[in-house]
Every structure is written in structure tokens, then in C-alpha cells.
Amino acid sequence: xxxKKDISIAILLVIGLLILLGIECVYRPAQEQRQQEYETxxxxxxxxxxxxxxxxxxLYMGDAANTIHLFGNLPLQDLPSSYENDPESLxxxxxxxxxxxxxxxQLVMRSLIYNSAAAFGLIDNLEGLRYRFLDKEFSVSRxxxxxxxxxxxxxxxxxxxxxxxxVKEPLQDDNVVIALIEACFHKTSR
Amino acid sequence: MDSLERYINQLFARYxxxxxxxxxxxEILSNLRARxxxxxxxxxxxxxxxxxxxxxxxxxxxxxxxxxxxxxxxAFALNILQHVLLCLSVAWIVTLPFRMFHTSGRILNTAYLxxxxxxxxxxxxxxxxxxxxxxxxxxxxxxxxxxxxxxLFALFFLLDLALVxxxxxxxxLWFSRPIHINGPYxxxxxxxxxxxxxxxxxxxxAVQHVGKATLEAEVQGDEA
Numbered sequence: 001x002x003x004k005k006d007i008s009i010a011i012l013l014v015i016g017l018l019i020l021l022g023i024e025c026v027y028r029p030a031q032e033q034r035q036q037e038y039e040t041x042x043x044x045x046x047x048x049x050x051x052x053x054x055x056x057x058x059l060y061m062g063d064a065a066n067t068i069h070l071f072g073n074l075p076l077q078d079l080p081s082s083y084e085n086d087p088e089s090l091x092x093x094x095x096x097x098x099x100x101x102x103x104x105x106q107l108v109m110r111s112l113i114y115n116s117a118a119a120f121g122l123i124d125n126l127e128g129l130r131y132r133f134l135d136k137e138f139s140v141s142r143x144x145x146x147x148x149x150x151x152x153x154x155x156x157x158x159x160x161x162x163x164x165x166x167v168k169e170p171l172q173d174d175n176v177v178i179a180l181i182e183a184c185f186h187k188t189s190r
Numbered sequence: 191m192d193s194l195e196r197y198i199n200q201l202f203a204r205y206x207x208x209x210x211x212x213x214x215x216x217e218i219l220s221n222l223r224a225r226x227x228x229x230x231x232x233x234x235x236x237x238x239x240x241x242x243x244x245x246x247x248x249x250x251x252x253x254x255x256x257x258x259x260x261x262x263x264x265a266f267a268l269n270i271l272q273h274v275l276l277c278l279s280v281a282w283i284v285t286l287p288f289r290m291f292h293t294s295g296r297i298l299n300t301a302y303l304x305x306x307x308x309x310x311x312x313x314x315x316x317x318x319x320x321x322x323x324x325x326x327x328x329x330x331x332x333x334x335x336x337x338x339x340x341x342l343f344a345l346f347f348l349l350d351l352a353l354v355x356x357x358x359x360x361x362x363l364w365f366s367r368p369i370h371i372n373g374p375y376x377x378x379x380x381x382x383x384x385x386x387x388x389x390x391x392x393x394x395x396a397v398q399h400v401g402k403a404t405l406e407a408e409v410q411g412d413e414a
Contacts, residue, residue: 012279
């Protein structure tokens with residue numbers, strides 16, 4: 001009887017080890033790689049997944065946790081940052097604890113446009129955004145930014161196909177990016 | 191089986207079927223039959239004689255303090271450790287899928303694997319014990335302990351059930367909001383919260399088996 005139990009235990013352990021190896025050596029490495037690839041795509045405006053931020057739609061920029069989570073899921077999310085709220089002017093400020101000179105300017109410019117479109121589209125009463133780096137500051141108002149788009153930003157952010165054509169595709173052209181930054185953003189050096 | 195035998199069987203029902211208890215049962219039954227025969231020879235009716243015999247043994251309380259068995263330490267330890275290994279192996283395998291998506295499940299599964307390794311080491315060490323070494327074990331204490339462990343497990347499980355339900359659905363219940371489960375992944379996370387505590391069932395099962403292991407490892411009868 002005890003010998004039979006020993007054999008049963010040995011069989012169970014072998015089965016368990018095989019399943020464990022399958023999970024740890026095959027499934028989880030593949031899953032981690034997929035996750036890393038997704039996170040890399042999320043840091044680039046050209047490959048960002050819009051559906052990951054639609055849950056942050058809100059009427060009020062005063063819902064600070066919601067707004068912070070929104071920017072935590074947009075490009076530039078990996079930069080060390082802090083946030084400030086100005087309820088008087090309905091402006092949300094993101095303080096990046098890095099200098100612009102140390103980053104890819106192309107990526108940052110695209111991200112500022114993309115993030116602004118997303119924030120103005122999802123947060124209904126947001127009127128202004130301020131992106132403060134250690135060496136430069138960019139500010140933009142909803143009024144100036146919205147003029148560039150034919151449709152309301154709130155409509156664009158809810159329709160993936162419109163978002164692709166109206167927001168993402170133009171960002172592939174550096175000239176469009178530069179022109180938009182010059183037209184809509186107010187730049188100051190610090 | 192006559193009424194006297196049924197009566198004695200009922201008295202001995204709550205005692206384990208140890209060699210000594212079975213011998214005591216046979217001895218008491220034969221003594222009572224002798225007493226009945228004696229009463230019948232003195233003119234009592236069969237009914238009166240049986241009633242007298244039953245009244246002479248109203249309970250077996252005198253046995254309670256004597257339920258200690260002598261067991262082979264090696265056989266006892268090997269039996270228990272083998273059962274623990276079996277229970278832990280099953281618990282480990284059923285919690286393996288949770289390694290893929292549930293942090294607590296991964297931690298618990300790793301803990302079970304470490305317990306299996308520890309129990310396996312103890313099992314091989316127990317095989318080195320001398321077969322002649324014996325230990326005295328109180329079977330009634332083990333049975334009481336087993337009952338308490340089952341009660342504690344039931345309380346733990348019910349408390350955990352209430353806590354998980356409160357954390358997951360408390361707001362829904364309080365504000366009368368409908369419960370939404372947004373797909374199989376969320377369902378799996380919820381199921382894990384309920385299922386993982388149930389895997390601790392191996393503990394009361396292992397403690398319960400100790401009584402059986404005691405009987406299987408008995409080397410001589412208990413004291414009268």
C-alpha cells in the first residue's frame with residue numbers, strides 16, 4: 001500500500017514538474033516579452049493603443065487621480081514627473097524632472113501633440129496644459145489646439161479610425177509636427 | 191446479532207478499533223453473557239437478565255483515560271509524511287495554473303513546492319529511523335485535535351469567503367449596483383480569490399490521517 005502511494009506521489013511530482021517547466025520556461029517568458037513589446041509601443045505616439053486610455057474619460061480635470069492615471073498611460077509616461085493642478089485657469093501641469101536636451105526632440109514633440117489631443121479629448125473641462133522640463137516649458141490652450149482639427153477632440157478620441165487619420169498619421173510627418181508645435185504651443189526656456 | 195451485542199457495539203462505537211479495544215469488547219460481551227446465563231439459572235426472565243446485564247455497564251468512561259497506543263516511530267512518521275506529501279502534491283498541481291496570472295497564486299504555489307521539498311527531506315530522514323523505536327500516542331487527543339483543526343479550517347474558509355465577497359462586491363451590494371465581469375481574465379482573477387484558500391484543505395486532511403496512521407503503526411495493545 002505504501003509502495004503504491006510512493007508511486008502515486010512520484011507520478012504527481014513528475015506531472016507537476018512538467019507543467020511548471022512549461023509555465024516558467026515557455027509561457028511566462030513569451031508573456032513577458034509580449035508585455036514588454038506592448039509597453040514599448042505605448043511609449044511611442046505612432047503605436048500607442050488608444051483603447052488603453054478611454055477609461056479615463058471624465059468631465060472634470062479636478063479628478064486629479066483620473067488625470068494623473070491618464071498621463072501615466074500616455075507617451076512620456078516613463079519620465080520622472082510630478083503634477084500640478086490650477087483650478088482657476090483649469091490648467092493641468094506636468095513637471096518632467098529631465099531636460100529636453102537629454103531626450104529625442106522628435107519623440108517629445110510628437111508626444112506633446114498626442115498627449116494634448118488625448119487629454120483635451122477625454123477631460124471635458126480641461127482648458128490648458130503645461131509641460132515643464134528642466135530646461136524648457138511648453139504650454140497650450142484648448143482653444144488654440146482645437147483649431148488644428150476639423151472635428152471636436154472628444155469625438156476623435158472615441159473613434160479609433162478618426163483618431164488614426166486625424167491625430168496619429170499627421171505625426172509621421174516631421175514638418176507637420178514642427179508646424180503644429182509652432183502654431184499651438186507657447187515655448188519658454190528656463 | 192442480539193440486543194446485548196448491539197448495545198455493546200454502540201458503547202464501543204466512539205472508540206477506535208484498536209487491538210486492545212477489540213479484545214476488551216469481546217471480554218465484556220462474554221462476561222455479560224455469563225452473567226445473563228447465571229441470572230437465568232436463578233429464575234430471572236430473559237428480558238430481566240439482559241436488562242441487568244446492560245445496567246451493569248452504563249458507559250465505558252473507564253476506557254477514556256487509557257487510550258494510549260504504542261506505535262513504531264518509523265512506521266508512524268513514514269505513514270504521516272507520505273500522506274502529507276500526497277496532499278501537498280495535489281495542492282501544488284491544482285495551484286500551478288495560477289502561476290500564469292495571479293501573484294498570490296504564484297506565491298502559494300511556490301510555498302507548496304518548498305513544503306513538498308521539506309516533507310520529502312523529512313520522509314527520507316524518517317527512513318533512517320530504527321524500526322525498533324516506539325512512541326506512545328494518545329489516540330483520543332489526536333481525534334480531538336483533528337476535530338478542532340476541521341472547525342478552525344471551516345471558520346477560516348467562511349471568514350475568507352466573507353472578506354473576499356466584501357472586498358470584491360461590497361460597493362455593488364451597498365449601492366445596489368449591478369456586478370460586471372468584463373471577460374474571462376477578470377472571471378479567472380475572481381475565481382482564484384475564492385479557490386486558493388480552499389487548497390489549505392490539505393491541513394485538516396493531514397491531521398485527520400494521523401489517527402489512521404496511529405492504528406496502522408500500532409505495535410502492541412494499549413494499556414487496560
